[in-house]
Amino acid sequence: MTEVLIAGGGPVGMVLAAELALLGVGTTVLEPNLSTVDVPKAGTLHARTVQSLARRGYLRADAGHPPGARVTSRFHFAGLSGLDISGPATEGTPIVGLSQADLERHAEARARRLGATIHRGHRLTAAGQDADGAHATVLGPGGEYRISARYLVGADGARGVTREAAGFTAETQGPTIAALLGAVRLLDPAHAPAGWHRTERGWFVGNPNPYGHSRVITFDFTGPHPDRRAPLTLDELSATADRIVGRPVPMTDAVFLSRFSDYSRLVTEYRRGRVLLAGDAAHVHFPVGGQGLNLGVQDAVNLGWKLAAVLRGADESLLDTYHAERHPVAARVVHNTRAQLALMNPDPAVDPLRDLVTELLGLEPVRRHLGDMISDQEIDGFLPNASLRVNGRTTTIAELLWPGRPLLVVLDDGARPPDLPGVEVVHATATHPLPWASALIRPDGYLAWSAPSGVRDTEGLSAAAHRWFGTKAESGTGLCGHDVRAR
Ligand SMILES: Cc1cc2nc3c(=O)[nH]c(=O)nc-3n(C[C@H](O)[C@H](O)[C@H](O)COP(=O)(O)OP(=O)(O)OC[C@H]3O[C@@H](n4cnc5c(N)ncnc54)[C@H](O)[C@@H]3O)c2cc1C
Incomplete structure (x- = not known):
């Protein structure tokens, strides 16, 4: 079976x-x-997805940066520019196309x-x-x-x-707006609106490509599609784009057309x-x-x-x-x-609110809060990537997780672990100071347990290995450690 x-x-x-x-x-x-x-x-792959895929080798993360260093990619919030998404430099760029x-x-x-x-x-x-x-x-x-x-x-x-x-x-929650999506050839790409474009009649979102097909999206806030399943035609997309932009956006040769909405x-x-x-x-x-x-x-x-x-x-x-x-x-x-x-909402009554949010996006803690939310970095317990020396070779936590198995990393100052069948144990030297000396890491990169230098927490480690991986340790005595609960 x-x-x-x-x-x-x-x-x-x-x-x-x-x-x-x-x-x-x-x-x-x-x-x-x-x-x-x-x-x-x-x-768009956002930071936590980038970090997750780096832990399987789909993407590479260069961990040779000091802990605490950050890198930033530009993004938007509700079509407002000014949102930065930042992440640890040891994870690579926060946004990957x-x-x-x-x-x-x-x-x-x-x-x-x-x-x-x-x-x-x-x-x-x-x-x-x-x-x-x-x-x-x-x-x-x-x-x-x-x-x-x-x-x-x-x-x-x-x-x-x-x-x-x-x-x-x-x-x-039922739909309230009607959105159209097309991959079309723009006949005048140099003059088509690029990026997120709001008018009193709705939104036009364009990624003009002078060499091939461009992605074109419209949002019409006057109400949902009368028939969500009705096939979309190039004529309807073109007429909606012209109406929302307020001038012709000539287009032809659609290779993809579909409707969507804000239905959730x-x-x-x-x-x-x-x-x-x-x-x-x-x-x-x-x-x-x-x-x-x-x-x-x-x-x-x-x-x-x-x-x-x-x-x-x-x-x-x-x-x-x-x-x-x-x-x-x-x-x-x-x-x-x-x-x-x-x-x-294209209603001009919303303009002051948009202005206010634009002002707020100028504040670093606001950008950080919204950026972490959009990129899922607000999910607790993810162990940041770090560079390690293992058997004379430089590697990273992300790379050690490629096999997809539970991993216990024990640094030079970490306590000797009990035998944990099914858990890969790696003895390593950190190339930069780290806040832990031993870490039990789930295959998805989240921390199951950790202990700082000088702490031997055999019982906590064994309990975490059992809880997350069904592992039964051979022996154990407990001191204090840090068991990370479900997030
Ligand atoms: C305009 C637009 C822009 C978007 N942009 C982004 C973006 O920038 N970033 C982002 O993260 N997300 C974006 N999304 C959302 C993203 O496209 C979806 O979340 C994503 O496709 C979900 O992937 P999925 O594999 O779950 O589903 P799908 O991509 O829908 O794949 C489902 C698969 O199941 C198959 N299937 C269907 N019925 C059956 C069946 N009965 N038996 C077996 N197989 C079946 C289908 O053929 C299909 O291959 C966007 C969506 C839209 C509409």
């Missing part, structure tokens, strides 16, 4: 498949599309190389579960068939089937027994701030190692920490996108 069946091989499903395959979990992905579709949607299609391709190649089975052209049509496992009905090129797995993950996006088929409930939905639980949800299947919201894919990728890196640990004997309650940790983060994103949308 497949151990984990993933419905949906979009970017989130493929990252999860690669995570599971890395840990030797028998993984099958069902994906209706025969190949990756180049949708002009997500193109990567299309969601390219992320999907990288992750799919990695998942296949590591042994995952990817069935393209296969669509889940029904799902259920019993004490033995999760069961799916699938429509493939050869007709309908049934497949079972120990766990099923619905990563089948906003319009997927798993959520409803498996009985998940959700909190929703957040499932009330991420796990129902043997079925779990990740990515847009669990949460959808207005896409301002480029947060949706980032949420989903972090769902995948949070869930992968937990599923692997449970399949290898850790207590099933570990899977409940997936909901406990990820649901509040998505709720906060839904909330901040609604706040941004309120600020984006």
Whole structure:
């Protein structure tokens, strides 16, 4: 029996498949599309996602900076320029431009190389579960068939089937605006509005590309789409853009057209027994701030190692920490996108509020607060990257986590640890002073336990290893240490 069946091989499903395959979990992905579709949607990886992907080797982080040094990327809040997103210099640039299609391709190649089975052209049509496992009905090129797995993950996006088929409930808020998205050729790209452009009639967001197709988005605040599913035409996009901008924005040759809105939905639980949800299947919201894919990728890196640990004997309650940790983060994103949308209202009555927020963005603590919120760096407990010497070689914490296994780093002044089966123990020398001497690190980079120099906390370490990885230590006596609870 497949151990984990993933419905949906979009970017989130493929990252999860690669995570599971890395840990030797028998993984099958069902994906209706025969190949990756180049949708002009997500193109921004925010800091915590960048940091997470660096801990698997998708991206490299140069840790040769002193702790405390920071680097900054420019971003926007509610279409207002002036938001900086900053992060530790040891993690690399806080924002990385990567299309969601390219992320999907990288992750799919990695998942296949590591042994995952990817069935393209296969669509889940029904799902259920019993004490033995999760069961799916699938429509493939050869007709309908049934497949079972120990766990099923619905990563089948906003319009997927798993959520409803498996009985998940959700909190929703209906749409209030009508948004259009197109990849088109702009006939006069030099004079098309670039970036985020607000008028009294709505918003035009353009990324003019003189050499090829440009992404064009419009937000019309007069009300939601009368028919969300009606196919969008180039004429409608073009007329809406002209009306909102107040002059012609000539365009032709659409290669992608779609409607979206500020509709939001957040499932009330991420796990129902043997079925779990990740990515847009669990949460959808207005896409301002480029947060949706980032949420989903972090769902995948949070869930992968937990599923692997449970399949290898850790207590099933570990899977409940997936909901406990990820649901509040998505709720906060839904909330901040609604706040941004309120600020984006084209009504001139909102102008003084926008001016005030622009002033506030001039204050470093405000930029830091909002930047950490948008980039998910406000999630506690992530161990910053650091440069280490291990067996005469310079490496980093991020690199040591590439294998995706629980990691105990013991610095020169750290106490000798007990034997912890399943935990990789690395003895290292820090190249810069660090606030800990021993650190037990989860595969997703979050701290499970740490102790400063001179403290031997065998009991706390053993308890944390058991709690997070199902590890049973051989021996132990306890002093004081720092056990980091679910975040
Ligand atoms: C205009 C716009 C701009 C955006 N910009 C950003 C951004 O800058 N940054 C950001 O982080 N996010 C952004 N987003 C959000 C981002 O696109 C989504 O959050 C992201 O696509 C979610 O990935 P996913 O893998 O969960 O879902 P999807 O990308 O929707 O993938 C789901 C997959 O499941 C498959 N599937 C569907 N039904 C089934 C089924 N029954 N069985 C099996 N498979 C199925 C689909 O074919 C698809 O491949 C934007 C969204 C929009 C609309």
